[in-house]
Amino acid sequence: MGGGSSGVNDDAVYLDSRVLLRTPRERLVYAALAAALLALPFLLPTYYVGELSFIFIMCVASLGLMTLTGYTGQVSLGQAAFIGIGAYVHANLLTLGVPLPLALAGAAAGAALAGLAIGFPAIRISGLHLAMVTLAFSILTEHVLGRWKSVTGGHGGMPVPDPSLFGWSLGGPRAFYFFCLVVLCVVLLLLLNLLRSATGRAFIGIRDSEVAAQGLGIRVGRTKVLAFAMSAGTCGVAGALLAHQTQFITPEAFGLALSLQLVLMVFVGGMGSLRGAILGALLIGLLPSLISEFKALLPRRISEQSGLELFVYGAVLCFFVLIEPRGLNGRWLKLRAWLANFPMVRQTSSRPTKVYMHSERSR
Amino acid sequence: MNRTHAIEPQLAQFAQLALQGLAAGAIYGLVALGLVLGYKATEVINFAHGDIVMLSAFLGWGMIELLHAPFWLALVAGTVLVALLAYGLEAGIMRRIVGQPQFAGVLLTIGIGFMIRGAVSMSFGPDSRNYATPWTGQSTHFGALVLSDLSIVIVAAALGITLLLYLFLRYTALGVAVHAAAQNQLAAYLCGVPVKRLNSIVWALSGAIAALCGLLLAPITLVDLGLWMVILKALAALVLGGFGSAPGAIVGGLIIGLIEQFAGVYFADGVKDMMPYLVLIGVLVLYPRGLFGEAHGRRV
Numbered sequence: 001m002g003g004g005s006s007g008v009n010d011d012a013v014y015l016d017s018r019v020l021l022r023t024p025r026e027r028l029v030y031a032a033l034a035a036a037l038l039a040l041p042f043l044l045p046t047y048y049v050g051e052l053s054f055i056f057i058m059c060v061a062s063l064g065l066m067t068l069t070g071y072t073g074q075v076s077l078g079q080a081a082f083i084g085i086g087a088y089v090h091a092n093l094l095t096l097g098v099p100l101p102l103a104l105a106g107a108a109a110g111a112a113l114a115g116l117a118i119g120f121p122a123i124r125i126s127g128l129h130l131a132m133v134t135l136a137f138s139i140l141t142e143h144v145l146g147r148w149k150s151v152t153g154g155h156g157g158m159p160v161p162d163p164s165l166f167g168w169s170l171g172g173p174r175a176f177y178f179f180c181l182v183v184l185c186v187v188l189l190l191l192l193n194l195l196r197s198a199t200g201r202a203f204i205g206i207r208d209s210e211v212a213a214q215g216l217g218i219r220v221g222r223t224k225v226l227a228f229a230m231s232a233g234t235c236g237v238a239g240a241l242l243a244h245q246t247q248f249i250t251p252e253a254f255g256l257a258l259s260l261q262l263v264l265m266v267f268v269g270g271m272g273s274l275r276g277a278i279l280g281a282l283l284i285g286l287l288p289s290l291i292s293e294f295k296a297l298l299p300r301r302i303s304e305q306s307g308l309e310l311f312v313y314g315a316v317l318c319f320f321v322l323i324e325p326r327g328l329n330g331r332w333l334k335l336r337a338w339l340a341n342f343p344m345v346r347q348t349s350s351r352p353t354k355v356y357m358h359s360e361r362s363r
Numbered sequence: 364m365n366r367t368h369a370i371e372p373q374l375a376q377f378a379q380l381a382l383q384g385l386a387a388g389a390i391y392g393l394v395a396l397g398l399v400l401g402y403k404a405t406e407v408i409n410f411a412h413g414d415i416v417m418l419s420a421f422l423g424w425g426m427i428e429l430l431h432a433p434f435w436l437a438l439v440a441g442t443v444l445v446a447l448l449a450y451g452l453e454a455g456i457m458r459r460i461v462g463q464p465q466f467a468g469v470l471l472t473i474g475i476g477f478m479i480r481g482a483v484s485m486s487f488g489p490d491s492r493n494y495a496t497p498w499t500g501q502s503t504h505f506g507a508l509v510l511s512d513l514s515i516v517i518v519a520a521a522l523g524i525t526l527l528l529y530l531f532l533r534y535t536a537l538g539v540a541v542h543a544a545a546q547n548q549l550a551a552y553l554c555g556v557p558v559k560r561l562n563s564i565v566w567a568l569s570g571a572i573a574a575l576c577g578l579l580l581a582p583i584t585l586v587d588l589g590l591w592m593v594i595l596k597a598l599a600a601l602v603l604g605g606f607g608s609a610p611g612a613i614v615g616g617l618i619i620g621l622i623e624q625f626a627g628v629y630f631a632d633g634v635k636d637m638m639p640y641l642v643l644i645g646v647l648v649l650y651p652r653g654l655f656g657e658a659h660g661r662r663v
Contacts, residue, residue: 075466121648127465128408129606129647132598136640139595147633260473267470306489311481317474321467322459 020192037181041174049173050245055285056180057241059278060187062265064234066277067191069266071200072227073207074122075131078138079235079262084145084254086111086236087160087243088152094161101165104183107240108233114141115232119225138259145251157250160243171244180241187234191274194230203227207272264313268320270327279328287312375507380624382505386514388620389521393576394597395604395612396525397569402607403545404565405457407468411476412573413594417587418479419445419577421487424586427494434496442574449570453563476591484588491587499582517579524572525613532609541565596623599639602646605656614654 021027041049065079089110093103118137122130146155162171163179170179194200202223205213214220243249261284269280291309298308324331338345394416401409409415419441426437452475460467498512532538543551544558552558577590584590600619604611619639627635646653 069466075469077469121644125647125651128469129602129651131466131469132408132602133644133647135595136599136643140637140640140644143633143637263470263473307481307484309481310477311485314474314477314479314481317470317477318456321471321474322456325463325467 041177046173049177051289053173053177053180054245055282056177056184057238057245058265058281058285059184060241061235061238061262062269062277062281063187063191063274064231064238065262065266066269066274067195067203067234068227068231069263070272070277071195071207072203072224074224074227075127076134076231077131077263078118078134078136078141078259079231080254080256080258081138081141082111082114082232082235083239083242083258084141084251085114086239087249087254088145088158089236090240091158091160091243091249092151094163100163100170104237104240108236111236111239112229112233115229116225118232119228122224122228123221135256135259138256142251142255145254152251155251157248159248160246163244176244183237183241187237188274188278191234195274199223199226261313264317268316268327270329273329275332276327276329279332283328284313284316287316376628379508380628381621382508382510383514384621384624385617386510386518386620387623388600388617389518390576390580390593390616391596391600391619392613392616393521393524393572394593395600395616396528396609397572397576398594398597398601399607399609399612400528400565400569400572404541404562405453405461405468406465407457407472408598409569410469410472410594411452411479412569412597413591414476414479414483415445415449415570415573416577416580416593417590418483419574420581420586420590421483423578423581424492424494425487428492438575438578441578442571445574445577446567446571449573450563450567452570453566454559457566458559458562480588480591489588491585493585494582496582513579513583520575520579521613521616524575525610528609537561537564596639599643602643603653605653608653608655611653611655
């Protein structure tokens, strides 16, 4: 909000710059997207509706990690721990008879508390060390979830009650699809607004230079912990949805593999953009289905083995690190710029600048 | 008299646990040593290191059980093959991301690790298997204590490799060049050290150590896809020993091994598996310098 004493006209100007969709074309495109998303569950077979719900859930989780890694610059290889905590808190609250919206809030709060716990050490460490602490935290959480039988049912897992809101069951594939879509939109709008507020700008400041951020009066430690808590809370919501998606949760589902998958989504999508988080979740979420379609073309000896999926994940990750470090979003921006200036395109305008060894040993 | 009788079995158990812990810790230390070498040269923690260990175990199995090669030949051939592979990885892939943030190195090595694991799973299948070594099934008694010969070989190998590495880094021209490049790449380059080739050689060395670990570890734990997880314990060892210190890696590994063994007996069920990670978090949060870390102010 701007200064208080200015007239009505100034307020109108501020309002204009606060609008999320500025041009008529943007409004048209997003309206078409919304219409398509609303129509899809009625057009697609049930299997794909479920698959789309899963991708929406992954989008929520990936948005959570993007806030932390893409915007605040804090590496986390243990995000699955927060998803797991969210899932178990949600399932337990539902089992106790807590209504769905409250349980969802509880899942977010529980995960955010865990995020606070891991965020405090994060004030002191960064980079590789933080990557290792979060990695260890993820493994520890999986162990604890497996051992704490009275609450989590141990490795045998625990069933998740069907979701219902004000007496309506949301358990069916279509209803659950819309439920996930609504949650995704709410999370997306909240983060979109958060990231252009003072807090969001502080996140970006810390990512780009902690020293400069401190010089500008940003409380670096507090902001980092806040970023961890927000990211963890978002992932907790994703965990609650994931619990409904799978209907039965086991600790193994929230292990290292899921953590790394999320990192993959965020990086492949493109660091530092919410659109990237969604594009990445879309690509990585669809990858298993694409691979199984593609398997028919391969010789039987290879297609029957289980390692193919992992191999493709690795290849995709290597490809993006080496060839397109700015991810799908970067590619999309380049494509848009290319289309916008079509006849006057210069090859050199999108060439990466040359970089040299920059030691992080004694910063 | 009665009291000594009551204490003696406990003491024997304690010593036996310590011995087993040291044997397990030697492996962690050796894996961590490979990580430290790569980190010193290129400032990248090679998250694919565990997968290289796993790959070498499968290569060893292939050579011994499929090609009927003698164990010693498989040991040498496997080490050389994996060292060449690691050399190629550095020269062909890792070199391209020099200058990018550390996160790029983390992701790239994770990606390479996924590819290795996927490729091994595709070509060998997911089943566990085993192969025989000259020491399989034998054990040595030290008074009341028993230790399998394979474990003794591993401890000896760990100490031998550490010693060789120390002599190499201290007394050969190549070793001194590695030190120089690790401390200041530009200055080393200006003094005529071929930094690029050196980095590849260090990766090859680290790959060779990983191969030895894999080939010696597999007969104890089975040749299995899950073998890559040894890197997680090695990371704990690395952190405990002080990031980037070679002797620290070995000592850290031994301590982690001991902690794990004792936690398994004296603490509640399940704590054993969590201990290395608790140590990792604890050290990084409370005392990030580690046991043998560099003293000058480094922001971690």
